[in-house]
Amino acid sequence: MNFKLKIWRQADAKSKGKFVDYELNDVPAEASFLEMLDILNETLVRKGEDPVSFDHDCREGICGACGLYINGHPHGNFKNTTTCQLHMRKFRDGETITVEPWRAKPFPVIKDLMVDRSALDAIIQAGGFVSCHTGGVPDANSILVNKKDADLAMDAASCIGCGACVATCKNASAMLFVSAKVSQFALLPQGQVEARERVQKMVRKMDELGFGNCSNTYACQAECPKSISVTNIARMNRQYLSARLADPLQED
Amino acid sequence: MNVLDSKIPLGDIREKWNSYKAGQQLVNPANKRKLDIIVIGTGLAGASAAASLGEMGFNVKVFCIQDSPRRAHSIAAQGGINAAKNYPNDGDSIWRLFYDTVKGGDYRAREANVYRLAELSNNIIDQCVAQGVPFAREYSGMLANRSFGGAQVSRTFYARGQTGQQLLLGAYGALSKEVARGTVQMFTRREMMDIVIVDGRARGVIVRNLVTGALERYSAHAVVLASGGYGNVFFLSTNAMSSNGSAIWHAYKKGAFMANPCFTQIHPTCIPVHGDYQSKLTLMSESLRNDGRIWTPKDKDVAERLRKGLMKASDIAEEDRDYYLERRYPAFGNLVPRDVASRAAKERCDDGFGVNNTGRAVFLDFKEAIQRLGKHTVEARYGNLFEMYERIVDENPYDTPMMIYPAVHYTMGGLWVDYELQTTVKGLFAAGEANFSDHGANRLGASALMQGLSDGYFILPYTLQNYLADQIREPVVPVSDNAFVETEKEVQKRIDTLLNVNGKTTVDTIHKHLGNIMWEYVGMAREKQGLMKAVDMIRDLRAEFWHDVRVPRRDGMNNELEKALRVADFLEMGELIARDALMREESCGGHFRIEYQTADGEALRNDKDFSFVAAYEYKGNDNAPVLHKEELEFENVEVKQRNYK
Numbered sequence: 001m002n003f004k005l006k007i008w009r010q011a012d013a014k015s016k017g018k019f020v021d022y023e024l025n026d027v028p029a030e031a032s033f034l035e036m037l038d039i040l041n042e043t044l045v046r047k048g049e050d051p052v053s054f055d056h057d058c059r060e061g062i063c064g065a066c067g068l069y070i071n072g073h074p075h076g077n078f079k080n081t082t083t084c085q086l087h088m089r090k091f092r093d094g095e096t097i098t099v100e101p102w103r104a105k106p107f108p109v110i111k112d113l114m115v116d117r118s119a120l121d122a123i124i125q126a127g128g129f130v131s132c133h134t135g136g137v138p139d140a141n142s143i144l145v146n147k148k149d150a151d152l153a154m155d156a157a158s159c160i161g162c163g164a165c166v167a168t169c170k171n172a173s174a175m176l177f178v179s180a181k182v183s184q185f186a187l188l189p190q191g192q193v194e195a196r197e198r199v200q201k202m203v204r205k206m207d208e209l210g211f212g213n214c215s216n217t218y219a220c221q222a223e224c225p226k227s228i229s230v231t232n233i234a235r236m237n238r239q240y241l242s243a244r245l246a247d248p249l250q251e252d
Numbered sequence: 253m254n255v256l257d258s259k260i261p262l263g264d265i266r267e268k269w270n271s272y273k274a275g276q277q278l279v280n281p282a283n284k285r286k287l288d289i290i291v292i293g294t295g296l297a298g299a300s301a302a303a304s305l306g307e308m309g310f311n312v313k314v315f316c317i318q319d320s321p322r323r324a325h326s327i328a329a330q331g332g333i334n335a336a337k338n339y340p341n342d343g344d345s346i347w348r349l350f351y352d353t354v355k356g357g358d359y360r361a362r363e364a365n366v367y368r369l370a371e372l373s374n375n376i377i378d379q380c381v382a383q384g385v386p387f388a389r390e391y392s393g394m395l396a397n398r399s400f401g402g403a404q405v406s407r408t409f410y411a412r413g414q415t416g417q418q419l420l421l422g423a424y425g426a427l428s429k430e431v432a433r434g435t436v437q438m439f440t441r442r443e444m445m446d447i448v449i450v451d452g453r454a455r456g457v458i459v460r461n462l463v464t465g466a467l468e469r470y471s472a473h474a475v476v477l478a479s480g481g482y483g484n485v486f487f488l489s490t491n492a493m494s495s496n497g498s499a500i501w502h503a504y505k506k507g508a509f510m511a512n513p514c515f516t517q518i519h520p521t522c523i524p525v526h527g528d529y530q531s532k533l534t535l536m537s538e539s540l541r542n543d544g545r546i547w548t549p550k551d552k553d554v555a556e557r558l559r560k561g562l563m564k565a566s567d568i569a570e571e572d573r574d575y576y577l578e579r580r581y582p583a584f585g586n587l588v589p590r591d592v593a594s595r596a597a598k599e600r601c602d603d604g605f606g607v608n609n610t611g612r613a614v615f616l617d618f619k620e621a622i623q624r625l626g627k628h629t630v631e632a633r634y635g636n637l638f639e640m641y642e643r644i645v646d647e648n649p650y651d652t653p654m655m656i657y658p659a660v661h662y663t664m665g666g667l668w669v670d671y672e673l674q675t676t677v678k679g680l681f682a683a684g685e686a687n688f689s690d691h692g693a694n695r696l697g698a699s700a701l702m703q704g705l706s707d708g709y710f711i712l713p714y715t716l717q718n719y720l721a722d723q724i725r726e727p728v729v730p731v732s733d734n735a736f737v738e739t740e741k742e743v744q745k746r747i748d749t750l751l752n753v754n755g756k757t758t759v760d761t762i763h764k765h766l767g768n769i770m771w772e773y774v775g776m777a778r779e780k781q782g783l784m785k786a787v788d789m790i791r792d793l794r795a796e797f798w799h800d801v802r803v804p805r806r807d808g809m810n811n812e813l814e815k816a817l818r819v820a821d822f823l824e825m826g827e828l829i830a831r832d833a834l835m836r837e838e839s840c841g842g843h844f845r846i847e848y849q850t851a852d853g854e855a856l857r858n859d860k861d862f863s864f865v866a867a868y869e870y871k872g873n874d875n876a877p878v879l880h881k882e883e884l885e886f887e888n889v890e891v892k893q894r895n896y897k
Contacts, residue, residue, distance in 0.1 A: 012808055030526050038531055038760070045758050045802060045812060053811055055319060057492040059532045061640070062417055063323040085643050110463055111809050118440065121320050125432040129425030130384045134304040134709045135375070137382035141339060144393030145386075154386040154411060157418060161322055190384040 001027045001088055004096040005040065007052055010109050013116075017109065019098075029089040033076070034059060034066060036088055054113040061085040061225065064160030067167065068113055069100040074164035074223050082162065082225040102167035106174075106210045117163050119209045120177060126205035127198040128181040130190050149187045156183040158226045165220035165228075171212030176220040178202050179236035180228050186239055196243035203240055204249070256509070256867055256882045259670040260364040265888050269368045272671070273714055277721030284309035287720050288472035288728055290457055292444045292499050294321030296416075296701060297684025298478030299423035300708030306430030308713060310720075313470055314427070315442045315459055317494050322424045325480060325492040326704060329416025330537035330637070332400055332408035333380075333701040335373035340397050344405040346370045352403065353699060354889045356589055357664070357692020358841035358857060360512070362865070363888055364671060369690050372706040377409055379709055383422040387411050399587070400539055400698045408698045413537050413636045419701055423708070442468070443814065444499040445743040447475060447506045447680060448735050454680035455729045456736060458743050460817075465808050467740050469731035473723050474679045474716060477503060478708065481663035481685035483516065485822045485829065486775075487767025489660035490522060490535040496818040497825050500667050500686050508675035509867040509880060511668035511688035513825070514833035517695055517842045518776050519661030520593035523644055524613040528764075533659040534644060536637050538697050541586045541593070543621035543630065544654070547573040548605040548614050558607045565607070565615055565653045576600060584896040591694050591842045591855075592896060594658035598776050599853070601657075608655050617653035658776065662700060664691040664842065665832075668867040668882075672715035673707060676869075681716065683707035688865065693841025750816050755800030759815045762797050766790065766819070766826055774830045779846040783834040787827055794823040828868060828877065835879065838862045850893075859891055 002025045010017030024043075027036050034056050041051035057065040066083040070076035075083045078090060091097060099113060107115040145153075157180070165176035182199050185191025191198070214233060221230045261268040261275075279287065287310050291302040294316040302314040316324060336349040350370035354361055381387065381395070387409050388396040400408035411418035430436040441462040448456035448469070456471040482497030483489040504510045521541065523534045549555045550572050557563045577596060578585040586593075597614045600606060607613050622630050627650060631638070638649045645655070667675050667682040669689055674681050684704040691699065729735070773786035803816045839848045839855035840862070848856045865882040 028527050028529060031529055032531075035529055035531050039529055042758055042760060045804060048804065050804065050806060051811060053809055057318055057323055057494050058325060058328045059493060060328055060490075060534045062328050062414065063318070063325070063492065064320075065318055065323050080639075081643065085640075087644070087646075089646065114809075117319055121322070121428065121438075121440075124425065125428040127432075129429045130382065131429055132379075132382045132426075133307045134300075134379060134426070134713065137378045140337070140377045140381040140387075141394050143381055145389050146393055147389045147391050150386055150389040153384075154388075154418075157386050157411075157421065158414065160417075161320065184386065185384055188384050188386065190382060 001029055001091070001093045003027060003091065003094070006096065006098045007113070008100045009052070009112055012111055013108055027088055029087070031088050032059065032084055033068070033070070033086040033088065034084050052113060053111040056084060059084040062160060064162040067102055067162045067164060069102060069167060071098050074102065074167045075225050080225055080227055082160070102163055104166045104172035106172065107163060107166065119211070120161055120163060120174070122209060123174065123178055123202055123205050124181065127194070127201035130185065131194060143189055145188060153184045153187040156180045156187070156228065156232050159228050160226055162225065164223050164225060166211065168219045168223040169212065170217065171215060173214045174206050174211040175214040175233045175236070176224065176228055176230065178206050179232035182236045182239060183232040186235055195239065196247045197249065199236060199239045199243050200249045255676070256668070256880050257670060258362065258882060259672060260362070261671065265364060265367045268364050269371060276714055276718040279717050279721050279724060281309050283724040285311070286724060287311065288313065289474050289476065289716065290470055290472040291315070291476045291478060292457065293324065293478035293480060293686070294424070294427065295324035295326035295478060295480055295684060296420055296423055296704030297708040298476070299324070299420065299427045300705050301476055301478060301683055301712045302436050303423060303426035303430050304709050304713045305716065306433070306435035308717070309435065312430070312436040313439065313472065314436055315439045315444060317441070317443050317462070319440055321427055321438065321440070322421060324420060325495050326420045326701070327417045328492065329701055330413040330535070331539045332398065332410035332415045332698040333376065333419060334400070334407050334698040335377045335409060335702065336370055336407060337374055337377060339395060340406045342405045344407050348405065349373060349407065351889055353690065353696060354692065355894060356696040357694050358855065358894060359692065359859070359863065359886065359889070359891045360515070360840055360865070360884065361690055361692030362884060363886060365689050368711070369703060369706050372710045373702050375710055376702060376705045380419055380422050383425060385411065385418045385422040398539065399542060403696070413539070413634070416701060419705065423705070444479065446502045446739050447677070448739045449506055449677065450729050450733065450735045453678045456731065458736070458740050462814060463809055465810055467743055469736045469740060471728050471731050471736070473720055473726060473728065474681065476681045476683060476712060476716070477667065477686050478683045479686050481666065482825055483660045483663050485766070485826050486660040486770045487763050488525065488530065488533050488771070490519060490533050493532065496821070498818050498821045500682065501821040501825055503667060503675065503677065503680060505870050506677060507870070508677045508680055509668040509869050510665070510828065511865050511867045512665040512832065513829045513868070514836060514843050515664035515693050515841065516660060516829070517590060517662040517664060518594040518658040520590055520597060520658050521616065521656045522659035523641065524608050524610065524655050524657040526610070534640070535659065535661060536641060536656070538590065540616060540634060540637060543625070543633065544586065544616040544618050545575055545620055546577050546586050546614055546616050547575045548600045548607065550574045552604045555605045555607060559609055559611050561609065574605070581896045588896045589694060589696065591844070595776055595844060597658055613655040613657045615653040616656045618649060619653070622650065662695055664688065664693060664695055668865065672718065673711055674715065674719065679719065681712060683712055693843055746817070747813065750801065750803050750813065750820065751805050753798065753801050753803065755802050757796065757800045758802055759812055759819050762793060762801060763815070763819045763822070765793055766822060769793070770826055770829070774826070774833055777844050777846050778833050780834065783830050786830040787834070790823060790827045790830065797823055832866055832868070835866060836862055855894070857893065
């Protein structure tokens, strides 16, 4: 298959970026999107040009490293698909494909298609865990969990932290990401002890880092490669409100 | 005297770990604050170790190669994690898990380590549940278990097909908690280039900042390597793209012994290879083998017609299908260990029964399972795997049998460590896949997660403390120390040499070539002539690399340079793997030498001559490494030929 590629090139965080056009021919239909970029990079290296940088690692849709804005959609306009699991047979022969990095203020570009998503780690560090220490915990079956709740918690916990929800949101809101972690623990007995602090700390950190508000367009859910549901946002909002009323954070 | 001292505690195997803990030295809380520990890697072993050590009060610096610790490749483990809880009441016990692991490893693992692993397995499940890991549950609210890859009991805990992800996110949560407390400092997008040794002890590392390209020096009282395995020496493997062997390889070059490097595992249920441009292989959980039935056509002509696309799997009548695992191994059937299943698939294909247009695939069929359980149940068990398969292959496995083929998946070999997980370099520890310890010649399914977490949560916190107890008066070596300056110079020289080659061949081209050599001659079935040929070919390829590789110059980030540095090390490592395979004149577990097999074609061990751990000592680039043997003693397990019939 042949493609015309418009790829965002930016030398580093400080430089100004621009689209550069490439023509790539004889790409196998079975190749993944990232393998197509590998093929492009091989030709660039052979020509002595700078290869395109992009984040990628497991290439099986679970590590969350890859994330390209393809033809105006995070991970391309295909349901439940990460960029690495997207195959070229899904495109038309001869198609022009536009490839950009995530665009969101809290995700500054590092080089080309690679962005800094450490803000998501900072939100988790603000409280996205159960504060148990290693050792001294009860027997696993002494904590019973209703199967339905466990399944819903697992649905929420499936988030891969890729940032597509932020990238697609017109407000660059991280509500889907944050609410997935809040929900996982809200649904489990292990999460109850710190529930009030957790939701408030995580939301506060999210605001601090410059992520926007949610205006209920549900674009995040539509683009999420793991189908994380916006009901998690509703659950988080309920928990946030009741926590604020019952037990506001001291330092607020 | 043997230089290898495994430091196994005396006494009954059931009491060894307790007696170790009773006798170990402790560090009081005020002194822990004065002690620094470096951890390389944030997978299950690294993240759990860093979090636990931080909780104890040590100062931890942890490094990961990705943009976030949550992306380490442990995340891709699908099937589950073993523990001897015996919740299903089907006869499991610590003893049985221990026994199965030693047997599964084909009697090439150290008994005492494996027993400790089985013992700690239960603590891991407790720990993860307390962290809020959403394991699968029964309607009673209790934890669910399943049988997995070669086990006759249901001892595997799982979180859909994403167990590694959930366990890693649990450890990442614990790590994040300690980052917030300030006990752990997190460094992302850093790759370890070398270990710094001062007066015979590991005292720091040189890392490359992958964004700025700068070399950075970090100092500590001890260093833990949890940098994973070296499967990418084969180019195509199920490992992540950045998984590499450089951290352990440079530790080896600094004096840590490398153990059993030829013990590599080929996983039987991967999606088959389809093209030259392919960058990696995708594994599907072998839990699929619980309900899927593996077959090829009985007739070669039929296989040929399938390969040409003249007929489909569904055209083949039941009586014309050869369920070869069920036929050869009636007791275990499709659940034989990974090495047995992988080799059987290769044999079928070598004999001309393979399917797919390449002839390098066998069927994994769910038709019978769908009839027996209903589509709904099959979907609940394997839905995400079926979806993943369809996404990649573009065929629906509910209607058409899947096609699978073996792929390199895990490396049992790694840095030699003693009972304390300390390498032969004082103060340098290795955990998880980076060490050689617990799996012998073959790792059982759902045991990698168990080992990574037991090393990190429950072993290193004790053994590192024991090591550090007499280090409390030692100030941290300043990074201006000559040892740091010199090591950084060596690294810079390595980088400059690569940049100055200015040749014509790309890094990936050479890496693929290396992969082909490894797969062809050092893969599933090895023999003397082929291995000798591989050694020569790798040497030639290495010469070509240093003579003709093209690594573009660029300030700041340089992805090609990153790859080149890793491939340079793989080109050395591949030779050691081939040499070790050549030395080991027997077949055991994942190491199959064609010359050493039974009349039935099964692996033939030679316990008289090869019941040892092969640990290699580096003696410079121009000299052969020295082989040291740690004899394995089996006091608790009866050594038998594995029999899955």
